[in-house]
Amino acid sequence: MRLGLPFLLAGFAVSMQPAIAQNGEIGLPKAVEAGNPFSIQSSGSGKATLYIVGLGQVLKRDVNLGETISFPAGSLYHAGHYVVVLAGPTGTESGSLNVTAAGKPAELSFLAEPSRLPVGLHDGITGAAYVFDAYRNLIVAPSSVSFELSSPTGAAQRRTATTRDGAAWIAMDSTAQQGKDKFVAEIGGISATRVIGQVAGDPCELKMSAKSSGSEVELETDPVRDCSGNAVPDGTIVTFTESYRDSQSTVDVPLKRGVAKVDMPAHDGATISVASGVVMGNQIRWEGR
Amino acid sequence: MPRTLPILCACLAAAAGYAAAQANVRIEPSHLEGPRVLQQQTADAAIRDYLQSWQSMGAALEQNRADLLNADFAGAARSEVAGAIQQQAALGIRTRYQDRSHDIQIVFYSPEGLSIELTDTVEYDVQILDHDKPLSTQQVRARYIAILTPSEVSWRVRVLQANPD
Numbered sequence: 001m002r003l004g005l006p007f008l009l010a011g012f013a014v015s016m017q018p019a020i021a022q023n024g025e026i027g028l029p030k031a032v033e034a035g036n037p038f039s040i041q042s043s044g045s046g047k048a049t050l051y052i053v054g055l056g057q058v059l060k061r062d063v064n065l066g067e068t069i070s071f072p073a074g075s076l077y078h079a080g081h082y083v084v085v086l087a088g089p090t091g092t093e094s095g096s097l098n099v100t101a102a103g104k105p106a107e108l109s110f111l112a113e114p115s116r117l118p119v120g121l122h123d124g125i126t127g128a129a130y131v132f133d134a135y136r137n138l139i140v141a142p143s144s145v146s147f148e149l150s151s152p153t154g155a156a157q158r159r160t161a162t163t164r165d166g167a168a169w170i171a172m173d174s175t176a177q178q179g180k181d182k183f184v185a186e187i188g189g190i191s192a193t194r195v196i197g198q199v200a201g202d203p204c205e206l207k208m209s210a211k212s213s214g215s216e217v218e219l220e221t222d223p224v225r226d227c228s229g230n231a232v233p234d235g236t237i238v239t240f241t242e243s244y245r246d247s248q249s250t251v252d253v254p255l256k257r258g259v260a261k262v263d264m265p266a267h268d269g270a271t272i273s274v275a276s277g278v279v280m281g282n283q284i285r286w287e288g289r
Numbered sequence: 290m291p292r293t294l295p296i297l298c299a300c301l302a303a304a305a306g307y308a309a310a311q312a313n314v315r316i317e318p319s320h321l322e323g324p325r326v327l328q329q330q331t332a333d334a335a336i337r338d339y340l341q342s343w344q345s346m347g348a349a350l351e352q353n354r355a356d357l358l359n360a361d362f363a364g365a366a367r368s369e370v371a372g373a374i375q376q377q378a379a380l381g382i383r384t385r386y387q388d389r390s391h392d393i394q395i396v397f398y399s400p401e402g403l404s405i406e407l408t409d410t411v412e413y414d415v416q417i418l419d420h421d422k423p424l425s426t427q428q429v430r431a432r433y434i435a436i437l438t439p440s441e442v443s444w445r446v447r448v449l450q451a452n453p454d
Binding site: 030049051054060078085087094096098113123127136171 | 408425
């Protein structure tokens with residue numbers, strides 16, 4: 001119900017606000033940056049009540065019509081759409097204003113995965129970042145987020161990504177060296193760090209040697225490393241297989257101090273092979289020495 | 290590789306079982322950037338839960354009951370709406386939000402699968418009541434951005450923010 005009103009709300013911009021725009025029948029700031037002061041000028045006379053209602057904040061203030069209604073810094077700090085109602089002695093007028101996120105980033109929400117992975121995986125590490133201001137409003141204006149993945153040796157990959165609707169993401173390769181990498185997202189001096197554990201990959205060039213030990217043959221691998229030279233973790237299973245005539249014996253041995261050892265029956269003419277996972281090592285034909 | 294969602298220019302309420310029976314819902318094709326494929330079932334669940342959040346938010350703001358937010362909101366979004374409810378209650382105000390239409394597009398699915406971001410051009414009515422006296426009803430059209438994260442059994446709204454077009 002609209003009644004003739006003896007007053008008129010007119011937006012009054014302080015210096016840090018954008019120009020006032022008429023918004024329906026009342027004038028209001030078209031937009032207010034979160035946390036900034038703003039003011040509204042009313043006209044007419046008498047008492048009225050001003051309501052500013054949004055999903056994140058609700059303000060109500062008794063005002064004298066004809067006066068400038070000032071809101072100090074920090075009055076409205078949740079970004080969003082606000083309904084503004086001025087209820088006066090003869091009726092109400094309404095309008096709306098938008099509160100926008102502050103332009104300066106103050107917080108990064110940084111999601112990184114995985115927390116642990118093998119070395120040398122292309123695009124194996126991904127990170128996503130959401131950018132917020134000091135009031136935890138999502139900054140939707142495009143902005144550049146820097147991502148850096150650094151290995152314990154100091155080698156680093158650096159990339160940037162531009163946010164779209166407040167979100168940016170990146171994929172990076174895991175580095176060649178095992179250890180704890182630092183994965184950092186940064187914007188405007190604000191950063192968030194995640195630690196990515198990189199472990200050795202599959203064994204590479206698995207090699208064993210054999211020597212006689214009475215009625216048995218002692219088998220021992222060289223220190224087992226991945227293709228980047230990282231020691232494969234103890235506990236990784238190495239499988240020794242001995243084939244002799246029509247029989248076959250298999251022994252699974254966990255790596256201990258980087259090597260796998262086992263004693264197997266010494267049959268002249270036996271063939272002994274070694275493997276770990278999908279990686280085949282060398283093969284030995286045992287001739288009694 | 291279902292990277293795009295079919296356009297559903299229909300009221301999904303009956304099919305999905307959520308309470309937004311009155312609201313028209315339009316789902317725009319997704320424009321996802323990123324390595325993770327968004328499965329149709331995941332998209333459907335996120336949109337269903339997002340729409341449900343509007344119902345619970347409307348009820349919470351009308352009854353000034355922040356506990357009604359618990360099932361559908363988390364983090365900053367819950368804190369903000371709960372804060373508004375607290376302010377409303379202190380001032381003797383209630384608000385009625387009635388969503389009339391949604392135009393939704395999923396714009397980001399984070400690589401680890403722990404967040405979905407969507408945009409929604411919403412048309413809704415807001416009625417303000419001061420000590421149960423209706424003051425004003427305003428029709429609003431606004432573009433919202435929502436970020437949802439998975440909880441035990443549903444997606445919850447973690448960020449809900451209107452932005453100028």
